[in-house]
Amino acid sequence: MNVRRLIPTAALATAAALGAAALTGCSGTASAGTTKDGRLSVMASFYPMQFLAEQIGKDHVKVDSLTKPGVEPHDLEITPQQTARLGEAGLVVYLKSLQPAVDKAIAQTPAKNIVDAATLTKLEVHGDSGHDHAEGEADHDHDHGGTDPHVWLDPVKYTEIAKGVGAAMEKADPDHAADYKKNTDDLVAKLGALDTEFKDGLKNTASKTFITTHSAFGYLAARYGLDQEGISGVDPESEPTPARMKQLQDVAKKDNVTTVFFEALASDKTAKTLARDTGLKTDVLDPLEGITDTSQGADYFAIMRSNLKNLQKALGNK
Missing domain, CATH: 3.40.50.1980 (Nitrogenase molybdenum iron protein domain)
Incomplete structure (x- = not known):
């Protein structure tokens, strides 16, 4: 035989409150x-x-x-x-x-x-040192408006x-x-x-131009008087046209560029191709979009200082 027991309203309310608290605790x-x-x-x-x-x-x-x-x-x-x-x-x-x-x-x-x-x-628009992009090349502004x-x-x-x-x-x-x-x-x-470290460290360099696969360094370049030349624009995975690669070879000769930079989170294939064709070295310039075990530092400050050191070496710090 089923026996129905009446539970006081106050007890029901208490039980409901306890249940809600338990659920909240479990959710984390x-x-x-x-x-x-x-x-x-x-x-x-x-x-x-x-x-x-x-x-x-x-x-x-x-x-x-x-x-x-x-x-x-x-x-x-x-x-x-x-x-x-x-x-x-x-x-x-x-x-x-x-x-x-x-x-x-x-x-x-x-x-x-x-x-x-x-x-x-204030967000700004950054190009690549005034050099024209080849016809049909992917827009270097990607999808950032x-x-x-x-x-x-x-x-x-x-x-x-x-x-x-x-x-x-x-x-x-x-x-x-x-x-x-x-x-x-x-x-x-x-x-x-x-x-201050960047300002002092990049004040006297033999060259002011650097080439990088990913055009992520426009603000850094503008702040410290450098010229960024991006291979792929702000999208690190986009492919440059042959005309753009030729243009970058000319820039490298004209501006005494020694190094093509690539980043840890994207392929270095294009950077190595350009470096091979122009007789340049390759090195890492990290856009700090993420950190892995292969990053040149454990946090923002360590990687930024590594970037500074690599830029000084590539640009010929005096």
């Missing part, structure tokens, strides 16, 4: 955008945004990146699970126009605190973004605002020192 991220241990949950789009969040947030945050190490950020595909996690984050930090898949996912997310790094500094998104490679512009991310963390987690402010100030000071 509370609805308020914090982790089980109370840290601010931050979702970054790719390494440069992740690095800022980690440096500014330190122990008060848990930072995850949508772009895993070794993945070329431009080609990122986002899973439905990642889109869902965006909505649970206490803070989302990304750079609009760099990764179309990220832009689409963020447009669908209910996340309350979203920071677009592109709004924290005509502007160059690689602002993190300029320590001064990266500083502006760092300040904006710091302010966003203070707003998202006001209980730790003083710590975020201090950490931001510390990071800004380190970036200022890096800017």
Whole structure:
């Protein structure tokens, strides 16, 4: 015989509350955008945004990146699970126009605190030292609306973004605002020192022109008085035309170029072909879109200093 027992309304309410708490605990991220241990949950789009969040947030945050190490950020595909996690984050930090898949996912997310790094500094259009591109060549502006998104490679512009991310963390987690402010100030000071190192280190070089597979260094070149010549434009996987390769051979002779740079996350085939045809050396210039075991450093500062050293060697530092 079935016996139905009446349970008081208050008991039902208590049970429901306990059940909801248990579900929240199991999910790992509370609805308020914090982790089980109370840290601010931050979702970054790719390494440069992740690095800022980690440096500014330190122990008060848990930072995850949508772009895993070794993945070329431009080609990122986002899973439905990642889109869902965006909505649970206490803070989302990304750079609009760099990764179309990220832009689409963020447009669908209910996340309350979203920071677009592109709004924290001025994006610019960068070409390749005024040389004409060959007819039919892929547009060197790729899909970024005509502007160059690689602002993190300029320590001064990266500083502006760092300040904006710091302010966003203070707003998202006001209980730790003083710590975020201090950490931001510390990071800004380190970036200022890096800017000085680049300024002094590239002031007196035999050549001002460098050739790279990936036109990611427009801001860096503009900041320190250099001329960037990109083989493939801002898309590291696009193929240059024979006319462009011939043009670069002429540039190499005219401007005393010694080295063709390639990057760790993309194929070095085109760089080696050009180097072989022109008798040049090859070396790494890292656009810092991601870090792997083969990177020339463990973090942003180490790799930027490695880039500086490689540029000095290639340009003939006096």
